[in-house]
Every structure is written in C-alpha cells, then in structure tokens.
Amino acid sequence: MVSRSDFAKNLAKLDLSHVERAVALLYYYRETQEFEERSAPDLAADLHEEGFPRPNVTRLRKDLGRNKYTTRGSKAGIFKLDLRKLQEVASSYESLLSRRKVAVANHVVPPEWVVGTRPYLEQMVYQINAAYEYGMFDASAVMMRRLMESLIIETYIHEKRHHEVQSGGVFFMLDRLISFMSSDPNISLSRNSPKTMRDTKQLGDTAAHDRTYVTPQVDIDDIKARYRRLIQELLVKAGITK
Numbered sequence: 035m036v037s038r039s040d041f042a043k044n045l046a047k048l049d050l051s052h053v054e055r056a057v058a059l060l061y062y063y064r065e066t067q068e069f070e071e072r073s074a075p076d077l078a079a080d081l082h083e084e085g086f087p088r089p090n091v092t093r094l095r096k097d098l099g100r101n102k103y104t105t106r107g108s109k110a111g112i113f114k115l116d117l118r119k120l121q122e123v124a125s126s127y128e129s130l131l132s133r134r135k136v137a138v139a140n141h142v143v144p145p146e147w148v149v150g151t152r153p154y155l156e157q158m159v160y161q162i163n164a165a166y167e168y169g170m171f172d173a174s175a176v177m178m179r180r181l182m183e184s185l186i187i188e189t190y191i192h193e194k195r196h197h198e199v200q201s202g203g204v205f206f207m208l209d210r211l212i213s214f215m216s217s218d219p220n221i222s223l224s225r226n227s228p229k230t231m232r233d234t235k236q237l238g239d240t241a242a243h244d245r246t247y248v249t250p251q252v253d254i255d256d257i258k259a260r261y262r263r264l265i266q267e268l269l270v271k272a273g274i275t276k
Contacts, residue, residue, distance in 0.1 A: 036132045038062065042084035044130040052089035053097035055081055057104060058127045060115050065131060067153050071107035071114035074098055117150040141166040142174065142258050143181070143265055151274050158184070171249040172241040178254070178261060179208070179238025182231060185268035186211045189221070192273040208235055224267055230260045 036044070041062050045055060056077040063069040072080075074095035082088040098104050098113045103123050105116040115123060140146075141163045148155040158181045165174035187205055190196045199206050199214055206214065212235060215221060216228035237257060241249045269275040 036130070038066075038068075038080075039084060040132070041130055042081075042086070044132075045127075046086070051097075052078075052081070052086075052094055053101055055086060056089070056094060056098060057101060057115070057123065058130070060104065060113065061123050061127050062131070064115055064153055067157075070153070071112045073112050077113075120150075136164065138164045138167045142178065142254065143262060147266065147269060147275060151269075155181070155184070155274070166251075166254060169251070171251055171254055174254060175237045175241035175249050179234055179242075181265065182234050182261075182268070183208050183211065185265065185272050185274075186215055186231075188272035188274065189215070189268060192271070193220075195220075221271065224263070226260060227264050227267060230257070230264045233257055234261055234264070 038059075041058075045058055050058070056074075059077055059080055060072060063072060075091050077098075078089045078091050078094055095111065099106075103116055103119045104113045106112065107114045138160065143159045143162055145156070145159050145163065148159050158177055162174050162177045162181065165171070165177065186208075187196070187199065190199045196205075199211055205211070212228065212231045216223065216231070234257065237249070237253060240247055266275075
C-alpha cells in the first residue's frame, strides 16, 4: 500500500476537481483504515498538505453534500463514502494504490456477510479466503482465529460490557475470552459454538506457533462449516449484521 504522499502524487496526474480529489482521499483513508469519515476542513487541509491548492471549505462542504459518492458521517459536516457506490469509486482510484487485489471465491467465509460493515472485517475475510485459495493454509488458519477473536471483543463492545473482558484496560487473551463468553449467562450461544471456538483457536495456534507442523487443507475443511455458522452468529451478536 502506498503512502498518502505517493497516492497524492498519482492523483495529481489526473484532471480532477477539488471535490473529486476529496472523494479519492476518502477512498484512500477507507482502504488504509486510517479514517472512515472526514470533515470538509480536514480534507481541505489534507489536500493542501500534499501540495494541492487549498479548496474553499464552504464550497467543498456543499459539493461533498451533493456528491453521489458520499453520504453523511456520524454527525453533521462529516462525510464518508456511500458504500453503494464503493465499487465505482474503487474502479477509478484503486490503481493509484499500487496494489493488485485478486478476485477470490468464498471458500471459508462469504464476503457478502461483511461488505459495507467495517473495513478491517472486509480485509480479514478477504485474506482468509485468498490464503485458502492459494494454498497458504497456515495463513488462512491464523486469520480465522483473528477474525473470531475480533468478533468476540466486538460483541462485548456492542453490549457496552467491554470492561468485563479486560484487565488493566487490556483485553483478555483468547482462551480467557472464549471461557468467559461460553459461560456468560447474558449471551446465549448455539450449543456447538464453544467447541468451535476452542477448535478454531487450536487450529490458529498450531498454524502460528508449531515449529514443524504445516497446516494442510483438510484441517480447515474439517472445521469450516462449523466456523461459518460461528462467524455468522458472532456478527449478529456484535451488532454488525442483523
């Protein structure tokens, strides 16, 4: 992934308006997970820092409000990309990121479950499926573990109970998170979910830490149906999908 400065240099080669550059920058921030939303003054300052003429903030704010690729963010005056138009924006600016994102099938987790939710979840699911498709099963197993851990934490954040799974402001290690959630009377898990969580942790731990064992495809195939059900359940409990 290129730096913002390199992205801006590539952007400068295109004949764009101020608002089009601002939209491109929103796309860059979303892809790098630096920001999900930005105000017109912030975008104007960012563009000026990269050597572009400083846009008129009032005009930029109005133009962003009317632009078909943007929508209102968490409060008035804040903008983010309209996810319904994300593919159109990507088709214009993805090449400026100096990366090639290959298309992959939904081998382990259907990507549509997380599209338009949170960029980091989209990237995790993409990496899980891409690593599986290209035979990098250790990498896929490690990312499966990481996605599960993230969703357990997101569940407690959504419930406004994250302090219960922290010690000294730091979230518990995964084994303790699994034990806590499995015995939590306020969270009703499916009958097989606790075992699937433990099996996913073991799969990921072995892939990450075993000195000689190389994860074969069959290890993931043995668990992936149960894993999909678990991820779908955790996405709902974390308030990310309905």
